[in-house]
């Protein structure tokens with residue numbers, strides 16, 4: 330059983346519990362407006378999705394002392410275009426309360442980074458103030474990705490569809506999704522290879538698709554590499570969470586496009 334299989338098995342249980350207990354009683358005080366797709370396509374600099382990531386299956390604890398509200402404010406002030414909040418608890422030590430804390434602290438869009446397998450998780454993401462949700466092509470059959478994609482977009486949410494190989498990219502191409510995330514990390518083996526962005530980028534059919542390169546971004550050279558492959562945005566977790574000088578980290582990674 331791969332780590333992705335284990336995560337998805339936990340999600341089945343979480344969804345069953347949500348279906349019994351979830352009541353949308355959260356009242357968000359602020360909501361961001363504006364489209365991630367549009368602002369990222371119009372920007373002249375590499376767009377950064379900075380992630381709130383306390384821990385991960387591949388790295389263990391990364392930074393569990395961080396205050397999500399303070400971290401979110403720093404990300405926004407240093408130039409993040411969106412904040413990704415990992416809300417899975419068993420494997421990443423995140424919570425929906427982390428998302429709510431960031432929502433109250435910033436104006437920019439928020440991506441609810443989780444392993445979405447059911448509509449109820451999309452309802453919950455919206456209730457807590459997310460603007461964007463993640464769908465992982467490796468997690469579900471193509472038909473289910475399609476259903477969840479349309480469900481989310483009909484709720485006014487944007488969808489980042491994440492792929493890691495050509496078969497998964499075929500699903501994104503078939504749906505003509507506007508936002509494609511290429512994850513450089515193999516979620517089954519943890520291997521990280523920026524060459525995945527380089528190889529898959531050549532097979533994206535939609536000419537106006539927004540390409541986001543996810544995972545393994547540490548240096549300016551990494552960003553230059555995925556930029557040459559056509560990425561207009563990067564999703565960065567560990568490097569942000571371990572940075573002792575976020576201002577410098579943003580300056581280094583936010584290269585001109």
Ligand SMILES: O=C(O)c1ccccc1NCC(=O)[C@H](O)[C@H](O)COP(=O)(O)O
Nearest residue numbers: 385386387516543544545546565566567
């Ligand atoms: O990060 C992991 O170990 C991991 C393991 C299994 C499934 C997903 C995983 N990570 C989710 C992500 O895609 C990353 O958090 C995100 O792209 C940022 O990656 P990084 O900048 O390398 O922290």
